[in-house]
Amino acid sequence: MKKITSTLLAGFVMLSGTGVSAAAGSDIRLLINGQAVQTDIPLQMVKGRALAPVRTVAEHLGASVKWDEEKKTVFITKGNQKANVANTYANDTNEIKLVINGKEVKSDVSPAIIGGRTMVPVRTIAEELGSTVEWNEAKHTVWIANRIVNPAASDFHGQGMITFSYDDGLDSFYDRALPLHEKFGMPATLNVIAGRIKDGANTEFLEASQIKDAYDRGVEIGSHAYSHYDPLTSNNDGDLEFELAKSKEILLGIVPKVDSLSIPFSDYDNRVREVAKKYYKAVRVFEHQQNNLPPDDPYWLHTAIAVTNEMTFDQIKLRIDEAVKNKKWCIIMLHGIDPDAGDLYEIKPELLEQILEYVNDLGRDKILPVNTIDGLTIATQKRGK
Ligand SMILES: [Zn+2]
Incomplete structure (x- = not known):
């Protein structure tokens, strides 16, 4: 001794x-x-x-x-x-x-x-x-x-919320966005077009193993329908049922939980909504609005902003600040993350990092980062529903 x-x-x-x-x-x-x-x-x-x-x-x-x-x-x-x-x-x-x-x-x-x-x-x-x-x-x-931190219900005390909701299931999510989300511990929802998962086909879409890995690393997997060809509102009843049921079935073959749906082209009406209710607990559309907490309608969650390559950090920051100030839920819709950002809906990794860092610096007491289903569950539980 x-x-x-x-x-x-x-x-x-x-x-x-x-x-x-x-x-x-x-x-x-x-x-x-x-x-x-x-x-x-x-x-x-x-x-x-x-x-x-x-x-x-x-x-x-x-x-x-x-x-x-x-x-x-x-x-x-x-x-x-x-x-x-x-x-x-x-x-x-x-x-x-x-x-x-x-x-x-x-x-x-x-x-x-x-x-x-x-x-x-x-x-x-x-x-x-x-x-x-x-x-x-x-x-x-x-x-x-090393990991995404999905909050517990006790982390929510009425502050604003933010969700990063990635559409289409693109492989740039895995290569570029996921490491940044892990760096900041920041939750994400990945909405996959189930009919475009083609293992080994070397497309721009994720393979099943990558979707599973993203889930294991803390990402929520949502459905973005099966084909994403025609707007869902133009589908006949049978096709509509197939789009929403089949996509969930395929995704459930990869991950154990699929609770939310994002609507392709945000083309949505009451008929689509009724079918969606059979298979999902939450539906995200696009209406350029913040959501109340708890949301008025879990089957009509608004997107506050759809990020494009024409946008500046300040424009996105504005919506985040708004959610902080008014204690709203700000859902941000994203697609590809690419250094060239040649496509309208692609942004550079630097911009994504800047956004994530900004939210991280604000702190979880000001704005709570959540995935779609957690955001809905936590906000609803808190009001004693
Ligand atoms: Zn889409």
Whole structure:
């Protein structure tokens, strides 16, 4: 015990000797899945590596932490880790070791005890747990991202809501939008044209495995009908039934839940609505309006803005600010995300990132990001329906 204490102390002195102090590191912010995370000991910069309390980081990433004082080892486990390596693991050095999911992980900067907390390089632990890490120099922020955070009903207290609703099931959602949504922990709804899922056909549309993966990563999968050829209002009764029932059936073969529908071309009437009610809990159309909270009609959810390549960030910001101010639900309709944004309904990833960052900076207490079905459920529950 005495030996350990003196070693830890030596570690601390050594860190102090490099000119690192708590005050110097205290302005480094830590964001995990878009949320600011407070640590009891401030992050420290050591040889270009940000060190953070291991327990805070690991637990925010869904891992559990065990500190073995005798072995001077931090054991981190995530998921169904079977073998209890803690029993067999030996540390015959004086350094603090990091064992993640049974494997010893080394980093160029060693873990250290600072202020009674085991501090580890953030990048090492986050990457080992499958997250991405970014250092933002301008904002002095360590940014860890790994998952979309869908809110709980208790996160809603009457503030505005926002939903990013992507139509058509385009592959750019998977490649460009999803990583950005994960970076900011921001929910999304992906409305898939079920008849255009063609595995291996190399089209602009998503394959089933990508839809499943997006769902597993926290994205709501909605239906955008089966064919998207003719407006639904022009379908005869049989075709209309097929469009709405078949698309749901196909999607349910890929993911376990499909509760919302977005209307192709926003071409909608009461007849379509009645059929939609048989299969879905929510329907999104386009009328350039904000929704009340709770919405007046779950089968007539309005889109506040359809984003095009002719739009500026300020135009979109205006609608978001409006929802914050008036405590409304702002549903934003998006399509492709492409660096060229050659198509009217395509926007550049930079613009999407700017929008997501803006919403993230506003904070969940001002505007709660939700997918379509969660937004409806949460807003309705709150009014004691
Ligand atoms: Zn569409």
